[in-house]
Amino acid sequence: MLLHPPTLLVATSASLVIASAAAAAIGVRQRLRRGVWWWIAANLGLAASLTCHALVERDDMLAPLASLLALQWPIVTLAGMRRFFARGEHAVPPWVDWLVLALAGIAAAGAAVAPFEWASPAQILAVAMMILTLHAAIAVGRLEDFATTPALKALLIGLVCSAALQGAWFGLAASPLAAALGSTDVALAALLAPATTALLLPQLSLVLVHERNVAQLRASQRKLRHLVEVDPLTRLPNRRHFHELAGKVVQPAPELATVLVFDVDRLKHINDVLGHSVGDEALRQIGTALRETLRRRDVAGRLGGDEFAAVLPRTREADAAAAVARINARLDDRQVAPRIARVKLNVGITQMKAGESIADALRRAEILLETARDEARRKAADAAAIFAAVAGREVETVAAALEGKATAAHPPVIASASSHSLIPVGEVMIGAPAG
Secondary structure (H helix, E strand, C coil), X not given: CCCCHHHHHHHHHHHHHHHHHHHHHHHHHCCCXXXXXXXXXXXXXXXXXXXXXXXXXXXXXXXXXXXXXXXXXXXXXXXXXHHHCCCCCCCCCHHHHHHHHHHHHHHHHHHHHCCCCCCCHHHHHHHHHHHXXXXXXXXXXXXXXXXXXXXXXXXXXXXXXHXXXXXXXXXXXXXXXXXXXCHHHHHHHHHHHHHHHHHHHXXXXXXXHHHHHHHHHHHHHHHHHHHHHECCCCCCECHHHHHHHHHHHCCXXXXXXXXXXXXXXXXXXXXXXXXXXXXXXXXXXXXXHHHHHCCCCCEEEEEECCEEEEEECXXXXXXXXXXXXXXXXXXXXXXCCCCCCCCCEEEEEEECCCCCCHHHHHHHHHHHHHHHHHHHHHHHHHHHHHHXXXXXXXXXHXXXXXXXXXXXXXXXXXXXXXXXXXXXXXXXXXXXXXX
16 A cells, blocks of 8 residues: 555544534534534544544554444434425435444444454445445435435435445455455545545535525515515505516507506595504405406506506406406405495506506506596485485475374374484494484
């Protein structure tokens, strides 16, 4: 051998300690996650095994300890991976890892204390290390995040190469060349094969921690973007985001898109009678009705207050009117107080023109909305006036009849509840309870 085996083992051990310490120092600044300390502990245990094996020639009692410290590396590393990627069920149960380690440790330590006649301690150690490495490789390949994490794929390649090298050295130990090489060289290969993979583990651990930090940062950015772009009450895009989305969906054919503008009829009355919490629930139900009724390619948003808007690409006004009818039908199923303060929508519908912006189309739809709202309220006022006139004539007729009957027979007797018979069917009076 060109290299002195104990010197090579000590040098490799020192390299493992330095690499693990550097990874730990960098990782602490980046907030080490669960599982990382297991990888560092596995590397330090393997480094201690290499040092103990280098001193075996001076003290035979270190041989079982060196074997156990070496065999723990694949399983402890795998345990750290399981904790780092803790989501989902494990294809290989964790208890199987420790069972395989226990059996391999008993065999290797027993061979070091009382060598078998049919196999040397170095051969037993090589076989045990190869089995544990293959077990760890299979378990790593079955982790849920394996397909999306390049670092896990790199670790799997390292474990497979390590197991292949250990198998090659085991075959060499069983060949006639084993006597010429010596048992120390076979054990040396069984230890150095996982050490080469262990030297890559600190770098892989930093990559994994960085990937997890970047994933969480992107998730936080998505949440912040959602808070900025989505109205929290109705879960619809706010005004700015609505304009952004609407401009994109109508860009291919603006003249084929229809713009709708909604507002809630007499929302202030709902808030005054039932409270702002019921008013907020009414707005929430409007948002739900829009999301459940419109198509995936349609865009709806809350412009502010009680005003909503929607853009329906490749839709004519007649089809948009049918969509409004579906929205009203869905909203009728979600009324918060149908007998006291019914939620109704005022709608303005307009077809976009070629070259027209979303803002201009919304202004035209708002004008139509105001016109339709004023017309509806004028009709409601006229109907109320007619109803009041008819009700007044009925009251006069009943009063005259009662007066004539009283003068003819007995003095008039008017019941305290007689006025309630004049309330039209379907009307509900809001006020202080009678008593």
